[in-house]
Amino acid sequence: MPVFDFTNMPKKQEENRCTYEIVYSGEDHATPEKPILILDHQLRRWKHHSCGIFTNPNKQTTFEFEEEDGTLSADILQIDARFVSLIKWLGEHHIHVRLSGTHTDKGYAVYKICEIAFGGRTKLSAEDGFLQFMIERLFASDAPSEETGNEEESEAGDEMKLTSLQSITDFMTCAGRTLPDNIRLWARRNLAVARSREVSPEERRHAQRALSIMMNIQWKSNYFESIDPEEARRILDEELYGMERVKQRIIETIIQINRTHTLPAYGLLLVGPAGTGKSQIAYAVARILKLPWTTLDMSSINDPEQLTGSSRIYANAKPGIIMDAFSMAGESNLVFIINELDKANAGNGTGNPADVLLTLLDNLGFTDNYIECMIPTVGVYPIATANDKEKISSPLMSRFAVIDIPDYTPEEKKEIFSRFSLPKVLKKIGLHEGECILTDDALDMIIDIYKETTGVRDLEQAAEHLVANALYQIEVDHVKQVVFDAQMVRELLL
Numbered sequence: 001m002p003v004f005d006f007t008n009m010p011k012k013q014e015e016n017r018c019t020y021e022i023v024y025s026g027e028d029h030a031t032p033e034k035p036i037l038i039l040d041h042q043l044r045r046w047k048h049h050s051c052g053i054f055t056n057p058n059k060q061t062t063f064e065f066e067e068e069d070g071t072l073s074a075d076i077l078q079i080d081a082r083f084v085s086l087i088k089w090l091g092e093h094h095i096h097v098r099l100s101g102t103h104t105d106k107g108y109a110v111y112k113i114c115e116i117a118f119g120g121r122t123k124l125s126a127e128d129g130f131l132q133f134m135i136e137r138l139f140a141s142d143a144p145s146e147e148t149g150n151e152e153e154s155e156a157g158d159e160m161k162l163t164s165l166q167s168i169t170d171f172m173t174c175a176g177r178t179l180p181d182n183i184r185l186w187a188r189r190n191l192a193v194a195r196s197r198e199v200s201p202e203e204r205r206h207a208q209r210a211l212s213i214m215m216n217i218q219w220k221s222n223y224f225e226s227i228d229p230e231e232a233r234r235i236l237d238e239e240l241y242g243m244e245r246v247k248q249r250i251i252e253t254i255i256q257i258n259r260t261h262t263l264p265a266y267g268l269l270l271v272g273p274a275g276t277g278k279s280q281i282a283y284a285v286a287r288i289l290k291l292p293w294t295t296l297d298m299s300s301i302n303d304p305e306q307l308t309g310s311s312r313i314y315a316n317a318k319p320g321i322i323m324d325a326f327s328m329a330g331e332s333n334l335v336f337i338i339n340e341l342d343k344a345n346a347g348n349g350t351g352n353p354a355d356v357l358l359t360l361l362d363n364l365g366f367t368d369n370y371i372e373c374m375i376p377t378v379g380v381y382p383i384a385t386a387n388d389k390e391k392i393s394s395p396l397m398s399r400f401a402v403i404d405i406p407d408y409t410p411e412e413k414k415e416i417f418s419r420f421s422l423p424k425v426l427k428k429i430g431l432h433e434g435e436c437i438l439t440d441d442a443l444d445m446i447i448d449i450y451k452e453t454t455g456v457r458d459l460e461q462a463a464e465h466l467v468a469n470a471l472y473q474i475e476v477d478h479v480k481q482v483v484f485d486a487q488m489v490r491e492l493l494l
Contacts, residue, residue, distance in 0.1 A: 168212065250288070306353070
């Protein structure tokens with residue numbers, strides 16, 4: 001990138017000279033090798049921890065160090081594109097900060113900025129912790145494009161939430177073009193409404209609430225880091241017994257992500273009898289992708305407005321379930337687990353919830369009636385479950401790669417009970433395996449009792465019942481060990 005240097009300009013113009021080079025980094029934290037910014041150290045070797053303020057608000061090119069022998073200025077030589085607006089904001093508000101840095105061949109590399117307030121100095125205008133919150137959000141953001149990174153248009157690690165208009169305003173200013181363009185412009189319009197005295201208090205309240213929701217979401221790109229296929233396989237083996245074809249399909253998806261660094265165009269539709277572990281597969285995939293997940297239970301959704309939210313013209317208006325999911329996750333990349341997709345067509349006369357799902361699944365963006373802004377959905381990965389795919393409409397089916405999940409065989413159920421269900425319950429209740437033992441005929445009896453049921457939920461309930469009975473005998477009858485045979489199992493479970 002070019003370095004701007006206007007050393008031959010007249011003195012009056014030199015006050016606004018720009019000395020820094022903008023670099024475009026995708027690092028998620030700062031190091032001496034990949035710092036937030038670099039300051040000139042020709043005048044002095046600055047201390048590891050140095051205090052002062054950023055100056056020259058027009059271009060933000062200097063930092064005034066407060067040294068024992070007075071105040072000394074150093075030019076900014078280089079800055080991460082994501083932090084240009086933040087440094088400008090710090091200077092305009094005369095925020096007193098402490099830099100942590102080290103000297104390199106290029107200059108004093110700053111890898112940490114902290115706010116300090118003492119001696120009557122003004123603290124940040126936003127809530128406490130705003131600066132660190134802002135820095136963490138910027139590191140998690142994508143760098144603005146090189147075409148727009150140096151424009152002046154961006155005017156207007158905490159559990160902190162942006163709620164006040166001041167904190168929202170400051171955040172918008174500091175985030176600059178790290179926010180998606182449509183969301184940044186939407187935020188400016190809503191901020192104007194929230195501040196206006198020409199609209200009703202209700203409209204101002206809705207605008208501020210919408211802003212708080214949107215600004216607390218980390219808007220990420222659709223770029224995905226590579227996933228270790230061996231680790232993915234370990235997670236699948238840990239969560240699922242058998243199902244080799246299903247595991248193979250998921251590993252294929254992981255390898256595709258590693259090649260393209262984007263999510264596949266189609267989600268997964270898991271079809272099979274109740275209790276066969278469809279939801280468990282979905283949770284395992286979310287764990288492999290290292291994404292937050294949310295569930296949509298279509299059996300309980302009969303009105304499209306539950307998904308899309310209600311218009312702000314109503315006093316009790318609120319966002320829909322989909323927007324709530326983004327808000328709860330705190331980021332735009334997440335797994336949507338859509339349970340019982342085969343029940344998505346059951347509307348109440350005001351519309352079809354399935355039609356709303358189509359807009360979410362197309363990855364072209366989703367619009368909530370309350371937020372009134374297109375939400376990027378390129379980072380959304382849908383995983384749906386269904387018992388009967390014949391009840392799913394063709395448009396919905398075409399958005400998924402379908403995986404049929406057959407019921408377990410008696411031998412598979414026996415393995416699942418002895419290797420997964422029973423040990424899991426024993427661990428939860430706090431019994432050792434030697435305190436609750438099942439004979440081979442007892443295990444056969446359990447499988448025979450539930451031979452007409454699908455899935456393994458009944459087996460899990462049987463394990464709970466047996467272990468609870470063993471615990472009762474150990475605690476009340478003071479036995480050291482309970483051995484269940486077929487007759488005992490039959491009497492207990494039937």
